[in-house]
Amino acid sequence: MITHTPRRGLVLYLAGGVSRQLAVIIEASLLMMTMLTVLGSGYAEFGLSQAAVSLLPILFALPLGVLVDRVRRGTALAMIGWLGAGLLASLAAAIWLDAVTLPHVVLVAVGVGMLRVSGELAQDAYLPAAVERDRFVPVNAVLVIVGGLGSFGLAFQFGDSPGAIAVAVGFAALGFAASAWLFGLVRAPEELAPPRAGVWGEAVEGVRFTLAHPALRAIVVYLFGLTAMEGLIDDFATKPSLEVNGDFRIDPSWMAFAATSIGAVLAVLLRRRAGALRLAWVAVLVSQPFTLLVLAGMDWGLIPYVLGRAVPWAGAALAGVTLLSHRQAITPSRLLGRSGATLIIALVVAEVAGSFLEVLAEFLIGRQGPGDAGGWPVVVLATAGVLACAVPMSRVRQAELDTAPDGR
Known part of the structure; x- marks a missing residue:
């Protein structure tokens, strides 16, 4: 087999990942644009189609991981x-x-949705073979920053006429084609797959390994808690005007993208000074309490609001990049797909749990809208919940220190 130097493999992998990421970002909103603009479909048809497009890739996540x-x-x-x-x-x-x-x-949307999930799993699982271990964090940081561009709705930048939508779809197709060509050039040596034990047996093995491994379980618990609490904090937080001096408005999309980018860059800069779990735990401990600056009913102004949203976003991005890289480093190669699928399913369950908690909180305190006085207990408890879900990372980190004094 012809293999490339580590540096060439890194460049090709990163270019392929960026191309695929941009294609996914553009494609993500095309279903809605095509159905509502080109076909003139009603919202009922769109809702049913969107449900199928969203649910099917998740239902098949574990088989795709296998x-x-x-x-x-x-x-x-x-x-x-x-x-x-x-x-x-x-x-x-x-x-x-x-x-x-x-x-x-609908056929294209479902098909591309399945390919999107399988592509994410395959890309994460391929990184340890294609890239040297000390490059995991920088590569994942770049991909997270590129993924943050999705908050700007890139597909909508093309316009909403049929011709513009066709062009947008074409650009997404070119992105997928470019990623296929670039990934095909990497040619990194990979471990051979173990003997097959049936889809169900292999899927159960992947879930069991992920939830039984102390570090992987800690990662799942933290990301589950962060995802479940995010909606609560967002709905019950004060939302002041984002205008500055009446003529300049802070775009929430730019704020989210900038915070995510800062967190990803910090992960790259700090990764050599701390172990992965320690860095992630400290990032959560330092950043998440800033959420209390956006307490419901306490409009303290623009600057506290920006800090209360941007700093936790940056901390979450830092922890996310670090934990993803750590998972790729400690998971056996031929379990990475199933481990990633387990995490995807856990995050979907977390979103459902978060929606339930939002309804329950609104029912219990009877609030009428974002920022109403009386919502502050929800923000406090949700922030405490995120910190509590990060505790297992601290415990696993301590166990690592007991066995590896250098902390690496």
Whole structure:
């Protein structure tokens, strides 16, 4: 097999990841634009289609994780890219020729959704083979920063006319094709897959390993808590005017992107000075209490609000990049796909739990809208919940110190 130098493999992998990430960002909002603008579908049809597009990839996350652990990840990423490019190219052509239909849109959306999840799992699982260990954090940081561009709704920048939507779909198709070509050039050596034990047995093995491993379990618990509490904090936080001097307005999208980028950069700068779990735990401990500056009913002004939102976002990004890299470093190669699928399912469950908690909190305190006085207990408890969910990371870190005095 022809292999590349580590540096060339790093460049090719990173370029492929960025191309795929940009394609996913553009594609993410195309279903809504196509159905509502091109087809003129009603919101009921759109809602049912969106439910199918959202749920099916999640329901198949574990089988997709099993598949990723069975095959060569480089080959899988190339195939995923070409399939995604083909599906989106067919949709772009149909829109351009005014021949698009609802079944075609839904089929493409479901297919690309499945490819998006499998591509994320394969890309994360391929990184340890394609990139040297000390490059995990910088690579993941770049991909997180690029992913943050999704908050700007890149697809909408093309416009909402049929021609503009066709162009946007075409650009997404080109992104997938570029990722397929770039990943196909990496050619990193990979571990052979173990003997197969059936999809169900292999899926259970992956879930059991993830939840039984102390560090991986701590990562799942923290990310679960952060995801579940995020909606509560956002809904019950004071939202002051973001205008400065009446003529300049702070764009929340820019604020989120800047905070995420800062957190990712800090992860790169600080990774050598602390162990992964210690860095993540300290980031949570330092950043999340700033959320208390956005307490409901206490509009303290623009600066406290920006600090109360941006600092926790930056801390979450720092912890997220660090923990993702740590998971890739400590998980056996042929369990990475199933471990990632387990995490995806846990985060979906966390979103459902968070929605339930929001309804319960509104029922108990009877608030009428964001920022109403009386919502402060929810913000305090949600922030405390995030900190509590990070405690297992501290305990695992202490256990690591007991066995490895250098902390590495």
